[in-house]
Amino acid sequence: MCIKLSALLLVIFYTFCHGNQAATWDDISHLNRTTVTKIIHVKSEHDVAEALKFASTHKLKVAISGTRHSQGGHITYPNALVLDMSHFNQITDFSPKERTITVQSGTTWDDIQQKVNPHGLSVKVMQSSNIFSIGGSISANVHGRDPNYGPLIETINKLRIMLANGETMVISKHSSPELFSTIIGGYGSLAVVLEAELSLTHNTLLEKTVTQIDYSAYWPLLQKTLNDNNIALHYGRCSFVKGKTFLKECYAINYALTNNVPVTNELNHEKHITRNKYLFDLSRHSSSGKKLRWHLQKNIVDVPNQKTHISRNNAMRPPIKFLAYHSSNDSDILQEYFIPTTHFIDFMDDIRQELTSQHVNLLSMTLRYLKKNQETTLNYANNNMIAIVLFINIETNEEGLLKAQAWTQQLVALAQKYHGTYYLTYQRFPTKKQFTSIYPGWKHFKVLKEQYDPNKIFYSQFYDHYIE
Ligand SMILES: Cc1cc2nc3c(=O)[nH]c(=O)nc-3n(C[C@H](O)[C@H](O)[C@H](O)COP(=O)(O)OP(=O)(O)OC[C@H]3O[C@@H](n4cnc5c(N)ncnc54)[C@H](O)[C@@H]3O)c2cc1C
Structure with a gap:
């Protein structure tokens, strides 16, 4: 009976998503290679929801990964499920008139540049280079070369996120200021960023x-x-x-x-x-x-x-x-x-x-x-x-x-x-x-983590080392 149940669970595990089993995952510094339970190459919101359900049933941690340029174990944790968001990269809305673009979080700045350039538009804030994912950039709250802006948060109109319990929400600095300002720069510790609406400027x-x-x-x-x-x-x-x-x-x-x-x-x-x-x-x-x-x-x-x-x-x-x-x-x-x-x-x-x-x-x-x-x-x-x-x-x-x-x-x-x-x-x-x-906000960060992710599903070596 016990063996049959395990086999069934294994089949479910194989079929609910696309990915490799018991693999290792690392960032581009090659200094954080970690054995993980599975890497899920997310293609849809459904994949994320199923992964979170599975992780919660099986008491697994979930680490989230973009283009893997963070270097401190932010995208891995031993035996975690890894959500590889890099294939979740559709541009879902673009309004040249409003100068806004909405993208799935695996989209890169390069993808955005290709889309908006023919319309004479440009990104306001991004890293010096264009190879990074939007989800990874939001989670680090990156900054760049335009001195007229501070970090990326200044240019994000709203985010669509999925919490650990599978609930999706659209948040902005007006509707959910605390969550918005903790997910941005929060290194994947509170929710999965599904989509972001960004404000654009002119390409001159x-x-x-x-x-x-x-x-x-x-x-x-x-x-x-x-x-x-x-x-x-x-x-x-x-x-x-x-x-x-x-x-x-x-x-x-x-x-x-x-x-x-x-x-x-x-x-x-x-x-x-x-x-x-x-x-x-x-x-x-x-x-x-x-x-x-x-x-x-x-x-x-x-x-x-x-x-x-x-x-x-x-x-x-x-x-x-x-x-x-x-x-x-x-x-x-x-x-x-x-x-x-x-x-x-x-x-x-x-x-x-x-x-x-x-x-x-x-x-x-x-x-x-x-x-x-x-x-x-x-x-x-x-x-x-x-x-x-x-x-x-x-x-x-x-x-x-x-x-x-x-x-x-x-x-x-x-x-x-x-x-x-x-x-x-x-x-x-x-x-x-x-x-x-240097980061006294960590205490409040932890309080919000406990509120929105009480079972500590979203987890990384970074979170474990500095905040837990
Ligand atoms: C060569 C190089 C140049 C750089 N230049 C700059 C620069 O000019 N300015 C600057 O500010 N930074 C710079 N960085 C740092 C870089 O911006 C950050 O490391 C950024 O997080 C990388 O994006 P990524 O897509 O690779 O994210 P990843 O490394 O894959 O992930 C970073 C964090 O985001 C989380 N995450 C990823 N996707 C999601 C999602 N969908 N939902 C929730 N959480 C998610 C991950 O869990 C992780 O905590 C540079 C880094 C390198 C290596």
Whole structure:
């Protein structure tokens, strides 16, 4: 009787969804490979509902996954059911007149760009690149290069979600403010995001200029640029070549509005991936390779004192695929620190010293402006900040990981010293104490988790480590 019942359950399990059984799942850092019960390649809302029903009957956890670019175990948990949302990617509504688009959560920014570009429209806020899923972006509450906006939450009109009990809801900042601001930036811990309605802007022609500056002049120049009021996109870069210019020689890259006329210029597609991969790889473990790449960066990619024109959409789809990397010895990881603008110079001086003394293999540092926004429960934008993004290569043996964890904790302590924050989407290297003091909203987050998901169905290594 018992054997028959188990067999029947197994059949139900196989048939209710599309997927692989007892597989492993990992993110692009290749540092969080986890054995899971099953991966469900979600194609419909029904798949999600059935998966949640099954998980709840069988007391399984559910981890949710987009394009897998978070790096801290946010998309996995041992023996969980994984909802792979990346195939749930239809555009369900688009109103060029209202400048809104509604998409299923596995849709990527690239999909949206392709849809809206012929209508002279563009995304308001997204990451620097367009490869990420909307569900993953919402759950991290991402930020990007347009300094006129804070994080993504500012551009989300409404969400359609499914709670752990299978109930679906449409929520907005007006109808359900608490749930809205906790699901956004909540790393898949409260509900499955099914659909999102996003607000769009015009795709206009921008003028790109590059200015070489010392790091100490970066914020004063940016402040002036922001006051000029015609800046559409901005980022900065600082030298990653160890020595005299390390984190001192910087470039401010600005894209100014030329007019407000929408354009429909053809979208660019990434080229020369193999060549760029090769060049990047040269710089991964050699200082002469780093010198060469920095030289090419400022002489070919972002050339000072040269004006070029590009559409907003094309500026928001820079090359990224060439960065994909997999090795059994090492991995490229990202980190991001948000520092109040007034403390930028002090933080740079401290971080330069720390990265040098710890021999950290820094592959790039880029800068952005992040406008204050305190709407989310797990909020990182509690001031007008400079966002400092580090792309780092680390060794992945036990010693290398412990070392990376130790210096990361030092960098987080530096950010704290200057009332800054760090980005939760990367490795679980910061301590729980650092997390709880930088993200005091975690207590309220936990209360809402208990309210909306009392059986803790939605779960991840991130949630388990920092919040549970
Ligand atoms: C090379 C690189 C560049 C980056 N650049 C930027 C940047 O410019 N700006 C920035 O802000 N961030 C940046 N990031 C971080 C990135 O935006 C986040 O990690 C984001 O979450 C990735 O989206 P994803 O689709 O890969 O999500 P995943 O990593 O798959 O998932 C991220 C989180 O979202 C949850 N989730 C996914 N889909 C759903 C859903 N449908 N419902 C509920 N929860 C869901 C997951 O459970 C997980 O907690 C970058 C990361 C990399 C690796």
